[in-house]
Amino acid sequence: MIVPLANEIVLSMPMFTNHSIEHIDALWDTASIICGDEFKINPAEAFVLGGAFLMHDLGMGLCAYPDGAEQVRSDPAYAGLLALAEERISELEPATDAEPRAKRAGEEALVEVLRRRHAERAPELLRTSFMASDGSPFYLLPDLGFRLDYGAMIGEIAESHWWDVANLREFDGPKGSRPDHPREWTVDKLKIACILRLADAAHIDSRRAPSLVRAFRRPSGTAAEHWSFQERLMRPYVQDDRLVYTSTRRFTSNEAAAWWLAYDTIKMVDTELRRVDALFADLGRPRFPVRSVAGADAPDRLADYLQTDRWHPVDARIRVTDVGKVVGNLGGDKLYGNRPDIALRELVANASDATLARASREATTPGTVTIGLSQEPAGWLLTVIDQGIGMRPETLVSSLTDFGNSRWRSADTLTEHPELAGFEPIGRFGIGFFAVFMVADEVSVYSLALDEAPRDTHVLEFTDGLAVRPLLRTAEPNERLRSAGTVVTARLRVDPRSVKGLFRNNSRRLSHTEHLHALVLPLCALSRVNIDVQGPDDARPVRLVSADDWVVISETELFDRVYRQPDDSYKRRLALDVFCKRFLQRARLLRDEDGRIAGRAMMASNWEALEGSGWYMNCVSHIYVGGLRSGTLQQSVGVFSGRPLTADRLRAFPDIDAERLTAWAESQAELLDETDPFSREILGGVARALGAKAERLPCALTATGELDVPAIHQWVAGRDLIFLVGESFHVHFRDRNKPWFISFGHQELLFSENCLILSLYPDWQFPEEVLPSPKDDRFADIELAETGWNSRAWWYDSGNFGSVGLVVRAISEEWGIDIPELLELMEPLHLEDGRDARCDVPVVGGGSEKVEMIRLQRPQPINGL
Structure with a gap:
């Protein structure tokens, strides 16, 4: 049977x-x-x-x-x-x-x-x-x-x-x-x-892999290598206390992978024999006469039994001699830079993942991550506590000592916790925990797995960073956790209120508790779990963020959470007041393809606060991966839920499909009528860098004012000569929104009425790995000349999108000339090797300065045609 x-x-x-x-x-x-x-x-x-x-x-x-x-x-x-x-x-x-x-x-x-x-x-x-x-x-x-x-x-x-x-x-x-x-x-x-x-x-001999059977099954990949080595192994024999394997024929260089698989398998057999022998010896039992495998200790020795054909099995696998150094480089400040606050972000990310995993497993609302800071005689202690699934001892070791191994995407985790099949963690690369060694050498991790009793709490201790092997031990009675979860404690090397400390700020205007709150609130502004904080002056944990509350709190509260700090200067506060008011007016919701809110943001120019505060402020919206601050999006204000672009999560992009982000940019362009002309000109470029057309925003400037998309068509239609002038000078605006062009030599430039001032090399806001910048494939085979400027190559690579793309297409339409022919008409007036073809542009007060341009002359009809 x-x-x-x-x-x-x-x-x-x-x-x-x-x-x-x-x-x-x-x-x-x-x-x-x-x-x-x-x-x-x-x-x-x-x-x-x-x-x-x-x-x-x-x-x-x-x-x-x-x-x-x-x-x-x-x-x-x-x-x-x-x-x-x-x-x-x-x-x-x-x-x-x-x-x-x-x-x-x-x-x-x-x-x-x-x-x-x-x-x-x-x-x-x-x-x-x-x-x-x-x-x-x-x-x-x-x-x-x-x-x-x-x-x-x-x-x-x-x-x-x-x-x-x-x-x-x-x-x-x-x-x-x-x-x-x-x-x-x-x-x-x-x-x-x-x-x-x-x-x-x-x-593992040929009875496991008969040659004739292999011929019919035709295995591939690793399976084929198993068949390849096993089909040629003879029945083993015993020599002294060793099992000896031999092969029927040599392994060629093309079969090296199969030989190495045989070596690894024979080492496994050797390990089994040795471990069973040790077990029997420990128990005082009669031992098996075979206790190891010949040649398992080294590749060159195994080659005496499993012979190779004109190649030598040298174990040349990639090795990491100094693990601590590599982890320090790739998981510490060499990866994250001088950002000690990232250590806290990564600890919170791990805690958030564990807490969300438990909520997913139990189909409940997310629990709480608590961040604590306390001063002890031995120094400052940072603590991060989660209400997650916890870790068994073997998981505690494998998750926190195996650099680059993320527990959440492992088959073992999904087998133990199948409910996590669709769970999307913040940590995907298995490196985040090691960031803690940027700020601490003494780190202890206490963990209790779900469904286990408090006495099963285990501790993994790092006493000297990565220089010494960590210690795994059973928790003492006073260290036991009452419920499942993990507690990480890190003894900080320096006072967190110092330039090199956790806060990166030595201001004495704020206490340690105020600094901690000010760091955590914007860092965790979009948190998917509750965030509690307890500083030295807090009698009990203080709730700073409730899980996913960013989608329901008011615009003012969201703005303040992300941008304001308790020690902001007076001028910065004035500038923030301006942007907060405009955020209330212009911020819009962005939703992903499932209808979930994935952003609350507006486009904004760095210069918009000048009128209300006299203060320039760099405008960026913040992108949050898993609810924690990661990357930024320039010339905007607000927040986005995002996806990481790099393992350090310092680069990220909104987790919204391109069409929806473009639609948001298009809608923002409709709200900018009352914005100052300089900001409108900047934001026109920003909107088009996100794929929008933004017809009502300027796509070029003339000596008399700005031209939006309809206006550029009217302007082009009445001209046979056009100069495209790249912005290689300062642009300002004065009375009646008239542009004011100041050269780097501090002279006011006087451009003719046929000049269009615009960016010839527009930005593309989408990262190339998310959405590559547009290319005109008709010119993909263009080869760049060694010297000089090639209009077709320029158009293929950067000229066909952004504001300049709209302008060139407008010229093409109004002149009735196809793009390829129009590109041939472009005459570069540039500074090149041995030749200065730049135009002389008059300046106020007399004289001129040379400026690079592109000249376009409309062809005249021949014989009246």
Whole structure:
């Protein structure tokens, strides 16, 4: 009855090496080699071992599940593994259509669930009633007595082949014999479990990968490399206390990957043998005669047994000799710059992720992250507390010591917490935690996983940054957490109220508590969890931000939260008052494709506050990734929910599709009629840098004023000669909004009526990785000349969008000349090597200055045509 089930595994896992009855039969031979002639087992143990051999891999086949694929897909881990598979395929093959991608991802996820659950399935199989074609039930172990006496034992031992060796200790101690068997027929579960795991690990010879079978299955990728090395391995033999593998033929250089996979597999077998031997020695038990594998200690030694053909297996893998230095460079100030406040942001990001993960898992509202700062005799202590899912000891170590490994996108996390399949964390790169070492050397992480008792709290301690290995220990009674979550404490190197401190500010106008509140509020302004803060002067935690409240609070409260600081200067306060008033008038909501609010912002010029305060203020809206401040968007005021563009999250962009962002820019352009002319000119460029046309905003200036899109058409229509003048001078405005052009030599330039002043090289606000700047593909094959200016190359790369793009198209339309022909008419009046073709422009008071331009002369009709 077992044979059909074992032979059906190939249908579920066609790329895997042999798991059929041939593999099961070969385990007896491999076990005999490992155990030798002197290692005895009695008939009852032989029966249990044989049952475990038969059952250990049967869970890899869909036939082991009465309801087939649907039963496997109902496994809680399936959704998470499916999401990972879809993400992997999308990254590797972005052009793959959705339907075939979903199908492949489903197949991969199904196989991965079978692989991960097959050991757990083993105990169920002997208890499962299968149905014959005539409707009669049957069991894999038909005899009721043997099934009752040995079934659970066989299933448990079969499952244990995927356990860690340390967990096998629970099998120590014999099981008594059946009453109808001789009393000496006891069953040593530990011995049988170790024989199973060692035989299964060591069976890697050609019986696992028959050459003829491979020819029909045609495995690919890593699976092909498994087949390639196993098909040429001979049955191992024993030399002294070592298992020896040899190959039938040499590995060529094209088969190097397969050789290295063989090396890694043989090292795994060696590790299993050594760990079992150590376990038996610790327990004072008779040890197996085979205790290691020949050549497993070094590639060149293994090459004596698995020979190579004219290449040498030198282990040239990428290594990190000084881990602390690399992590310090890539996870500390070399990555984030002189930004100690980023350390707090990253701690809050991790805490927020854990808190949101718990809310997602339990389908509840998000909890709270609490940030504390206190002064102790040993210095200042920064604390970040979450109400998250917590971490078990093994997760605590792997998540916080494996640089670059994000726990949230790992198969292990999604298997343990399948409810997190659709969870989108802030931290995606596995580097954020290490930012804490920018500000502290002594860091302690206390964590208690969900569903565990307070006594299971564990602590991971870093006593000297990354220079010394951290210590993992069980928490003392006074350190235990009462509920699931994580607490991070960091002893700051310097006073946070110093230039190099956490606040980057040594102002004594504010207390440490005021500084802390002033830092956290704008940093976490869009937080998806509640943010509480407790400084030295706070009797209890103070709620600064409620989860996602930024979408409902007033414009004034949002503006103040993001922009105002308690120690702002008088002039800055005046400027902020101007912008706050305009924010109330012009800020608009932006929604993503799902209708969720993804921004509250307005376009604004740096110069808008001059009239009300006499103070220039740099205008940026802030982009928040996961609710925490990350990047900025120039010439705007407000907030956006965004996506990171870099691992440090110092560059980000609004998480809104391009069409909606362009529509927002278009609507903002309609609100700027009362803005000063200089700001209108600037914001026209900003709007077009976001893809808007902004017809009512200036796209060029003349000596008499600004020209919007309709006006530029009228202006062009009546002229046969046009000069396009790049803004290589200062532009100001005076009475009646008349432009005032001041050269870098401090002379007022007097441009003729045929001159259009505009930016010839417009900005493009979308990052290239989000939306590349527009290109005119008709000119993609243009080769740049070594010297000089090429109108076609200029148009292809930058001239075809922004304000200048509108102007050139207006000339094309009004003159009735196609763009390619118009570009040929462009004559550069530039300063070039050996030639100065710049125009002389008169200046007030006499004289002139040279200015670069592009001249366009409208062709005259020939013979009246």
